[in-house]
Amino acid sequence: EADIYQTPRYLVIGTGKKITLECSQTMGHDKMYWYQQDPGMELHLIHYSYGVNSTEKGDLSSESTVSRIRTEHFPLTLESARPSHTSQYLCASSELTPGSTDTQYFGPGTRLTVL
C-alpha cells in the first residue's frame, strides 16, 4: 500500500468558493503530480513538481494552482470553483534519482462536485 494521502475524499461545494485539495506522501519522493480524471475517461496531468519550490504546468490547462513548500506536501487550490471543475483529482508521487523508473504511486483521489 502506497503511503500517499489525499483529503478530503469527497467535496461538494458551491460556485465561487475557494477550495484546497490536500496531498501528502511519506515516502520522501521528490516528484509529485496532480491529475484530473472524469468518470470512464483518461488521466490528464495538470501540475507536477520536481521538488521544493518547483512547480510546472502539465498537459491539460487548469485554472488551479499548486505549491510545494515541503517535500511531503503538494496542495492544489482553486480560487473560485465552478461547475466545470467537477471531476476526480488524483495526486501521485515518484522518485527522482538516477536510474529510477518513474513509477508513480497514487493517492485515493478527491471527488469534487461544484454546484
Next chain:
Amino acid sequence: SQKIEQNSEALNIQEGKTATLTCNYTNYSPAYLQWYRQDPGRGPVFLLLIRENEKEKRKERLKVTFDTTLKQSLFHITASQPADSATYLCALVLDMGRRALTFGSGTRLQVQP
C-alpha cells in the same frame, strides 16, 4: 506527435480464460514500459515494469511482453477471475526532458463468472 494507444473497447471474457490487452506507442523508443490497474473511483496501482532489453516479464498470473520493433506491449492475465475486472493502463516516459509518465487511456476488462 508521440502517443500511446490502447483499445478503447471493453474486453469481456469468461472466468478462467486468458485476457490479452494491447498497448501501442509511436515515435519513440522507451527504456521501459509500465502497466497499472485502476478500479472505479480509485487511483491507478502499479503492477509491472518491463525494460527495453527484456522480452517478457512475469508476476504470478500476469505476463507482459515488450516488442520494441513493433512498438507494442502485450499484457496477459492467465486464469482470469472476476476480481481481475478493472481498467488497465500502460504508461511510459515519452518526454525524457520532463521525465514524467504518459498514461494510455486504458482498456476496461470485464471477467464474467
